[in-house]
Amino acid sequence: MRDLKGTVAVLMFVLASEVLILGADGAGECGKTPIGSAAASLSPCLSAVSNVKAKVPLTCCARVAALLSTAPRCLCAVLLSPLAKQAKINLATAITIPKRCNIKNRPAGKKCGSK
Template sequence: METKVKYMWVVVFVVSMSIAGLNGVDATHDYYGPCGKHDIEKEAQKLAPCTYAAKYWRAPVSERCCTIIEKKLNNSGYLCAILQTRTVYDAGVRPEVAVTIPKRCNIAVRPVDHNCGDI
């Protein structure tokens, strides 16, 4: 009798871990989004050196901003997600100006067909 109870607990444990594991695998991509496990608001704060250039068309873009943007350009979805954060909105950034920063930095390899929704 005691063996059956132990066996039942092992089966329950294995089944519950399998269900939890499968749910985590299916939902991981949708849950984390384009920035992976990073907090999108904190990632937006890292782009603070670009704030002034992202507000005004004719503002000079700092070298530090260009360096940061060049590192982040490998994932245009990441930058688009950041442009839609509360941090960016509160900073007064104009997304239609912000998307011009890679060109203004003379970055040779930039995403040509990126689409940030309504931006």
């Protein structure tokens, strides 16, 4: 539990730094939302990205569903970002969250990069 709190603290610091450094620099994979802000909005998912058998929090499911409905490519952009790598997000587990949340409008066979 202590390690999770430390990871969350580091992730939030990195995300806040990214938002300050990058700002809103036009439309990208996440629209006009900076990728750091999109990543921060997914912080309720942290407990579910390291264990494929962990129950996904309802808040996480709601945020992933909202992200997929407004900017579907943003989820992969967040998961493939340097922020996710710094936070040691397990991509193979993280991309299972839409299915684990039973999100109906998820793209079939969704993959990010080569995963």
